[in-house]
Amino acid sequence: MKVIKMEEVHLTEPLSLAIGFFDGLHLGHMSLINEVLKYKGETKTAVMSFDVHPLCVLKGEKRQSIITLEEKKELLEEMGIDYLLVIHFTKEVAALSPQAFIDEYLNKLPLKRLVCGYDFHFGDHNSGSIEDLKKQSFELIVKNAVMYNETEKVSSTLIKKLMDQGMIEEVNTLLGRPYKVKGTVIHGKQRGRLIGFPTLNIDYGMKYLPKRGVYGTIVEINHQYYIGMANIGMNPTFNDINRLSLEVNVFDFDEDVYGKEVEVTFCLYKREETVFNGLEGLKTQLTEDRKYLSQVMKKYLTLYKNNVK
Ligand SMILES: Cc1cc2nc3c(=O)[nH]c(=O)nc-3n(C[C@H](O)[C@H](O)[C@H](O)COP(=O)(O)O)c2cc1C
Ligand SMILES: Nc1ncnc2c1ncn2[C@@H]1O[C@H](COP(=O)(O)OP(=O)(O)O)[C@@H](O)[C@H]1O
Structure with missing residues (x-):
C-alpha cells in the first residue's frame, strides 16, 4: 500500500x-x-x-x-x-x-x-x-450503521465508553480484533523487582487507555509472545506518580528490555486498582493475580499464537 x-x-x-x-x-x-x-x-x-x-x-x-x-x-x-x-x-x-x-x-x-x-x-x-x-x-x-444493540450504533465514542468501564472483551468484539498498545519500555521507580514483580513500564503516547485496573494480556517482545498481567493506574499504594501508568509483569520472562518496543494485547479485565496497607498486601494480591491469570490466559496465548502469521 x-x-x-x-x-x-x-x-x-x-x-x-x-x-x-x-x-x-x-x-x-x-x-x-x-x-x-x-x-x-x-x-x-x-x-x-x-x-x-x-x-x-x-x-x-x-x-x-x-x-x-x-x-x-x-x-x-x-x-x-x-x-x-x-x-x-x-x-x-x-x-x-x-x-x-x-x-x-x-x-x-x-x-x-x-x-x-x-x-x-x-x-x-x-x-x-x-x-x-x-x-x-x-x-x-x-x-448503514453497524449496530451494537437495538438502539446503539458501533462508534468510536461507544468503544471509548466501554473502555472506561473496563469492558475490554466487548471492546474487542466491536473492533473485530483485540485492543493493543505498542510502546517503548521506559524506566519506572525500580520498585517492581524489589517486590518480586518487575514490570515493563510502557510509554503509551496518545493511545486511549481502558479503565484503571488489572488486565490479563499477551505481550510481544522480540517476536516472542508471553502472558502478562498489566496494571493501568496511579499506583495509589505509593502515591508517587503523576500520570496514569501502563505497566506489565511478564510471566516466564527475565530480560532487560529498556528502550525496546513491545506490544500489549488486552484480553480480559481482572480487578480494580486497590490501595494496600503496605507492600505485603500488594505482594499477596499480585501472587493471587499471577496464579489466576497464568491459568485463565493459557487459552488466549494459544489462540493468539495460532492467529499471528
Ligand atoms: C498486575 C499488577 C497489579 C497491580 N495492582 C496494583 C494495585 O492494586 N494497587 C497499587 O497501588 N499498585 C498496583 N500495582 C502497581 C505497583 O505498585 C507497581 O508495579 C510497583 O510499585 C512497581 O512500580 P515500578 O515499575 O515503578 O517500579 C500493580 C502492578 C501490576 C503489575
Ligand atoms: N518478568 C518480567 N516482567 C517485566 N519486566 C521484567 C521481567 N523480567 C525482567 N524485567 C526487566 O526489569 C525491568 C523492570 O523492573 P522494575 O523494578 O519494575 O523497574 P521499573 O520501575 O524501571 O519498571 C523491566 O523494564 C525489564 O527490563
Missing part, C-alpha cells in the same frame, strides 16, 4: 474510495473498507483520512485515540487497500465550503465511486452532507 499526502497526489487509474477519520477501524469502519474491497480488480482501492483528528485542530484538544496512524496503515495494508490518501488537517481545511472540499480533495482524483457512512459530514461547520455528494459525477455508496 502506498501512503500519499493529498498535496502530492497524482493518480490516473480509476479509484474506489472510502472516506472518514476511522478512529479504531471498528466493525462500522470495516463495513466501508470491505465495500471498497469488493471493487478490487475493477478499480484501485483507496482510503482517505486525516493526519490529526479534526477536533484536535478545531478545539485545540489533546485527544487520545483508539488507533494510531501507524496502526491504521498496517491494518489497511493487511486488508489489501492500494492507497492511503492523507489530508493534512488544518483550520483552513476545516473552513472549506462543502463544494470547495469536494473540488480540492475528491474531484482531483480519478474517482469512480465513493463509499461513506450514513452520517458523513464535511466542510465548514460540518455543513456538507450526503446530499452534496449525490450531486457529483462519481457513484456514491452510503453504508
Whole structure:
C-alpha cells in the first residue's frame, strides 16, 4: 500500500474510495473498507483520512485515540487497500465550503465511486452532507450503521465508553480484533523487582487507555509472545506518580528490555486498582493475580499464537 499526502497526489487509474477519520477501524469502519474491497480488480482501492483528528485542530484538544496512524496503515495494508490518501488537517481545511472540499480533495482524483457512512459530514461547520455528494459525477455508496444493540450504533465514542468501564472483551468484539498498545519500555521507580514483580513500564503516547485496573494480556517482545498481567493506574499504594501508568509483569520472562518496543494485547479485565496497607498486601494480591491469570490466559496465548502469521 502506498501512503500519499493529498498535496502530492497524482493518480490516473480509476479509484474506489472510502472516506472518514476511522478512529479504531471498528466493525462500522470495516463495513466501508470491505465495500471498497469488493471493487478490487475493477478499480484501485483507496482510503482517505486525516493526519490529526479534526477536533484536535478545531478545539485545540489533546485527544487520545483508539488507533494510531501507524496502526491504521498496517491494518489497511493487511486488508489489501492500494492507497492511503492523507489530508493534512488544518483550520483552513476545516473552513472549506462543502463544494470547495469536494473540488480540492475528491474531484482531483480519478474517482469512480465513493463509499461513506450514513452520517458523513464535511466542510465548514460540518455543513456538507450526503446530499452534496449525490450531486457529483462519481457513484456514491452510503453504508448503514453497524449496530451494537437495538438502539446503539458501533462508534468510536461507544468503544471509548466501554473502555472506561473496563469492558475490554466487548471492546474487542466491536473492533473485530483485540485492543493493543505498542510502546517503548521506559524506566519506572525500580520498585517492581524489589517486590518480586518487575514490570515493563510502557510509554503509551496518545493511545486511549481502558479503565484503571488489572488486565490479563499477551505481550510481544522480540517476536516472542508471553502472558502478562498489566496494571493501568496511579499506583495509589505509593502515591508517587503523576500520570496514569501502563505497566506489565511478564510471566516466564527475565530480560532487560529498556528502550525496546513491545506490544500489549488486552484480553480480559481482572480487578480494580486497590490501595494496600503496605507492600505485603500488594505482594499477596499480585501472587493471587499471577496464579489466576497464568491459568485463565493459557487459552488466549494459544489462540493468539495460532492467529499471528
Ligand atoms: C498486575 C499488577 C497489579 C497491580 N495492582 C496494583 C494495585 O492494586 N494497587 C497499587 O497501588 N499498585 C498496583 N500495582 C502497581 C505497583 O505498585 C507497581 O508495579 C510497583 O510499585 C512497581 O512500580 P515500578 O515499575 O515503578 O517500579 C500493580 C502492578 C501490576 C503489575
Ligand atoms: N518478568 C518480567 N516482567 C517485566 N519486566 C521484567 C521481567 N523480567 C525482567 N524485567 C526487566 O526489569 C525491568 C523492570 O523492573 P522494575 O523494578 O519494575 O523497574 P521499573 O520501575 O524501571 O519498571 C523491566 O523494564 C525489564 O527490563
